[in-house]
Amino acid sequence: MTQQTDTAEEQNRKEPSTGTALILGIGGAGCRIIDAVSRFKNADWIQTAALDTDSDQLDGIHCDRKIAASSDWILKSGTGCGGDIIRGERAVSRERAAIAGLLNQVSLLIVTGGLGGGTATGGMRTVVSVARAAKIPTVFLLNTPFAFESYARRKNSDDCIADILPVTDVLINLPNDLLFSVLSGNIPVEKAFQMATEEMARTVLGFLALLARKSLFGTDFANFMTSLRAKKAACGVGIGIASESDGLDRSTIALKRMLESPFLGGLDRLESSDMAIVSISGGPDLQIGEMKRALEQLSSMLPKSVNLVMGAAIGPCEPGCVQLTALTVKYEHRHDVPTPRKEKKKTAVEQESQPSLFNSPVEVELELRSFSKGVFADSPPTKYKEEDLDIPTFQRRGANIDKGTTGR
């Protein structure tokens, strides 16, 4: 008997705590974060790479490797994709081989970028696809637009997250609005964005250091995967680092700094989360008393409704340093995220039947898009939960599909 057995992805997956780690920034925001990371990083086992469609911006970025993607298939323009997701998708998908080449000898991949524009939003799925094919543990740390940004950018960002969430292991989306918790109103705009970029770079490095260290107990990549895989959640990340030079009780100082991290959103957010994954990590000099103190203090701050997962990790890092990392998760649904469905728009009759407080006429939005069934046009509909399954899934979900060039 011949049996083809495909072992589970986890069995073939490489161990994140060995080998080289790669931080890949996509798009304008991602490249700026990579630039900041390259200045902060102090370990040879961390590599950085940047991918963008704007070649001018890419030239100014300091990193180990660069990929300049062209948004135009015919002319190598290098002028960016102007916020056009389709152009961003084409540009990044064309560099698939180059992205796959980056992943040789890599055991952990962190992808960072800002959603809402063209390059990162359009190209994220290609990166997901390449990372899955290479079976490398991948964490996506993505920023989502400010609340005051346009509806289109926020929608693009939400659609991208909904699209890649089912196929990513760990996706952490960090709203830019969290930065307002530490930035005062009189800070110049340019400096504010610079501080935001640096904070994001510290978050990325802190997260990477946690995953790359050998876990003693509790938190490792698998914990994050279990908590976040295919589950839509609002997340916060807090990193607090303290060294012996900061004071005697470095673990408490690290805890304080962690709680002050802008992307954590404060103690209130921590208290209202469904789950918090907290890890204390350090070098060989990390004492058990320090670990106990920090974790007990944090545990006492949080209500019992928060599912607290604690861990500790040891690895090579700056001598005398202790790092406290916290990831808070607030799930949007109690169960796994279902395939997103189009909300049924109310018909004119249904809207009119509702009593209107001010007796004003309700404008009804009519759906102009018609769905094609192709070869099944003459077949009886295949109904399941009020949907006709013969209509292509991508049409019913409202997904944008790039049809490429017309060949005319």
Place this chain on the structure above:
Amino acid sequence: MAFYGKNVFTVVELGTSKICVLHGTCDKAGNAELLGIGQRPSEGAIVKGTITDYNCVLKNLEAALEDADKSANTVAGRGKVYFLMSGSSLTSRQGEGNVIIYDTDHRVKSSHMAEAIKKAQNISISPDQENFGIFGSYFTINSTHRIKNPLDQHAETLNAYVHLISGSRKLINTYLGLVSELGFERGAIPVFSGVASAYGTLSSDEREYGTLLVDFGAGVCDYLVVHNDGILLSGVLPIGVDNLANDLSIGLDLSMDYCRKFLRDNTLEGLRERAQSIVEIPGITADKTRKIPLLSFEKIIDMRLRELFTIIKEQVDGAQLAHLLRAGTVLCGGGAMIPSAMEIMHNVMGNHVRRAEPFGISGAMTGVDRSPAHASVLGLLKYAAELESGTQQGSLNQLGDVLESLTGRLEKGYENFKKAFKL
């Protein structure tokens, strides 16, 4: 070559993509041997298990039958024929029969089991439906745990659970009409294609420990949950590989033929291995080429497969059987060859997934490779061989063993079948 002394039977698959006829025989141990094969394309005459062009199907079936005769080097007698049944008209139900054991020794006897099984089959179905498959699921004694065979065990009450599969009477009549026009005088026996696939591909361990089998064909997707050699759940989703090709055709403005070929030839896998990111297709103008990102193909395929497998998972979860699938999921049929199908199935089901190939058949296998695409028709051959030989060695209807020995051989049920359809 003459088939003197051999019990030769024919199995037929009327599928959306192909019409396949196999001549086979069995040895005394019930092992199947393939004698001849004939295969013709369906030419669109069968859609999702429903015959849309009777004459076209008849013509192609006749041609496939002749090919099978030539392949076997003789004209096989038009004796008994088994054919695969699928399509959206098929429904399945779990029947439950309860018996209180009044005997002083409180031991379960065969008469109690027969009575419980008989009661379990008493489910009313609509007049346009006909039961054509009855399989054992399990027994329980004193409403506690599930057991395979309760004979001689002590119990106060005995419950028998059977799995009944029924189909549209008109569809069954149409199939019977087809085979009778081709000269099969001893009539025809319909078999649910999911059951046939299970016979062809599941190991004994998988049947015992619990498996979800998904036969992802061109027109429909059959699914079956087997546990302890009993069937607990079955169903048909009228979504197949043709839907996938249709999605690609509509989404990317491509012809159906190109999309079918794209899926059949595993073009996506080849392009990924070569790290190509763009698919180049000859355009309308001679010197122009269409360029379509590979990602677009991946997106469309991913969304359709994910939706399909999620629906199947919902059926399994709805029947509260997910915890019984200790052996994981088995994927067969032509759709199992799509590269991302395994990964997406694993992603959705969260358990071990295997791509299955038929096994356990000897003989003239030239022309039918042991690929997942032929799992159902080769499985039907095995099923027929076991029934014809009278052995049901570790087979799916092990409870059916009990059923047959208590209520008579399938031959008796078959006689009733003939009378019902006036054959």
